[in-house]
Amino acid sequence: MNPTALRIATLTAALFAATAVHAAEPAPAAKGADLTCHAGAYRLDDGRAVAIGRTDDASVLRWRLLDGRTGKLVSAPGSKDGALVGTVGWTQRADTTKVELGSCDDGIVFDGHRGDRLKFDIVDTTFEGAGVKLRGRLVLPAGQDKVPVVVLVHGSENYSGVDGYFQQYLFPSEGVGVFVYDKRGTGGSSGKYTQNFHELSDDAGAALREALRVGDGRVGKIGYLGGSQGGWVAPLAASKTPQADFVEVGFGLADGVLAEDRDQVVLDLRAAGFGDAATLRKARELTDATGLIASTTGKRGWKELDAARAKYQKEPWWKAVKGEYSGLIANHTPAEIAAEFAKYDFEVSWDYDPMPVLRTLKTPQLWVVGGDDVEAPSDETQKRLTELGKAGRPITSVVFPQADHGILEFEKDAKGERQHTRIAEGYLRMQLDWIKRGTLDGWPYGAAKQLAGPK
Template sequence: MNRSALYRHVLPIALLASGSALAAEPAAQAADPAAAQAQCHTGAYRLDDDRVVDIARTSAAGVLRWRLLDGSTGKLVHKDGAWTSTRGWTDQADGVAVSFGDCADGRIRYAGHDGRKLKFDVTETRFKGNGVDLRGRLVLPPGEGPVPLVVLVHGSENYSGVDMYHLQNLFPANGVGVFVYDKRGTGGSTGKYNQNFYQLSDDAAAALREAKRLAGPRAGRTGFQGGSQGGWVAPLAASKEPQAEFVVVGFGLADGVLAEDRDQVAMDLRAAGFGDAQTLAKAREVSDATGLIASSDGQRGWKELDAVRAKYAAQPWWKALKGEYTGLVINHTRAEVLAELAKQDVDVSWDYDPMPVLRSLPVPELWILGGSDVEAPSDETQKRLIGLAGEGRPITSALFPQADHGILDFEVDAKGERQHTRVAEGYFAMQLDWIKHGKLDGKPYGKAKMLAEAK
């Protein structure tokens, strides 16, 4: 993952409510003919073997992404009149042949199977958030009866959810309605983009009310689904909206914002061979100081940083400090850090503690974590969720032990870099089962392990 900005995960790096850290990417320029051509193929297709393949937009003109319910996925690049697929988010050819009919035709040929684009009941809307006008879209499976309905809550990304979130097709193709919206300052919504969880949760609560209004009698069990930063926002929104009946969180944290850097620093040191308790305690002093700097926009923390630098800068582990921002702060001048902070005017809710909300929220929650998540290390969150379930809170939690952020499987290349190959098998199916039925049926979901189940 890119560590070139002051923040990697708190600020936007394409982390999504859509279920994959790399699955949704900033929208391509609409005026680009290649982008327009690719956009007409987006949607869910039912294949002749009854599988559903989802086709979604990516950041690049003429580039799409396919996904199956089992989590397998590939990037589709249009070149010389044909589409070429590469495995996951790698550049490795996967041999999957994909072709489309004309835009109006709605046909696909995927890996030797023919398919037709599914038609959903779609309603475009605008609604009021907390002081902003928001663009939204309701997508329901065709029919007249009630269906479960989920509102997609954004991660930290700064692009249009309406244009980019693929679950608005994959979930309705599997019997679950979706309400998707552009958060403030993105896409067709007004206001300024920010990371103020209190305002964002107000907007999400308004989105759920709008979803229920539009769906009318078709709205069955209704709740929120949020990934990454959405793991802070979705439960907070549910605590504000009495009509919310459930919350699904993917690869989020049951800890505050500063915990990301703190836990990443510890993970990085362990990986570098400095995992003893004494060294980790010293490193915690450093991350506490850099956390003061980050959370105060550079107004506090410099004396504390000078003190720990004097104590530890000569230690062999000092150069291994990375984290969300600690490594960048200690390796740049005060002026450079302040200049970078001045660019990041997004009102991050540094003070937010999720535990009071999680302890009091009456609606059932499903949390799905990655055991190898380098963006939001999950060890502390696992402990907290298990503890909350033990206290009788209605929280079910599951772990994909080898999954990275986004619940992505990966391989490590010769340079030691992670190459993400697919969404972990079972991740989508687990969400769908829980949204539909309010529980998991005991069947295996890939390599997932249950941490705790609500009683």
């Protein structure tokens, strides 16, 4: 799942264009040559693999290393010899990592190391989801040996996973196969884009079965990797798919959809200096009202919001409320919001409670959360995962204390806004170790700390 767009979207956030952790790849100053033919994995002469993936702009690429470092690549303005320039992570800070691309069939030079393109066994396919036709792709390391395979389960993004997900390049270079597919209503898949977790989990089940079919005996163990919103979908899919051997969740929530906004508002208020218990109790009245409005597409909740406004709107903390949607709803009229609701229908599973699945699912799970995640605050999820682990559920949970959504490291610019610099060291290696062996036997994984489960 591309960290440039991974987030747990809610309907009203989409309506009012709330700022995501990453919106889209910054467009280059001028359109350059089509670089997409260079997408793939390359083995460097020092043994490392580098994945080069597409973005939503054909003249922009993104490279990633297993240690989590990443950068954007774009043709140098006015260049006639194919020279590339880059920026660190998702920032605008110039990157000193030099990358040279030859012709489409040639290798690369990455930071002074020659790299040859890796050849994988790739099968493109179309299969039946829950009433839709889905486009998928299985990517396996070349050869005849059985390998573990992971099915990538989307977050809330509405673009093609087949075209955009970097794991299909990086993971097979490390001995793990990947099945990637376009969620319904995106890319080459039919149907309507939705955030209905039940339909999406049925599609994920179909994807896993298709991976087994086209794998033609090469699939060893197989499971799911879901990021962000995929943290709700992947365990639900596993509960319906007995063939699933494991589930990995990255930066998801073990709480419902409404909890995301509620907990973001708490972070907003604490950051603004309003973190006392009395203020947070007042804010909870507001988020209960806005959550009711969002989850009923404006049919209910206005009476409760009016009551909260009457009591608290003039208090200084009110203006600090943002959240995923609470600040927006609180400052728009019912007519304004109704007009927007009429334009969008994503069928968000507002009432979905993940805990019944997590309490009963026998499939081993690895959960990884960011301790400084402002998009999906993880404090309550950490508590729930720890309790589930102590209760004997097959859940290993890990936190990267300073990581944001996407398990991304960041720095702050002059305005105090987060600029994401890389994937946290150890995160990708952790995912691969657990897929391969079902255990985390490579500690330390960067700054990660285990919450529950055997080391």
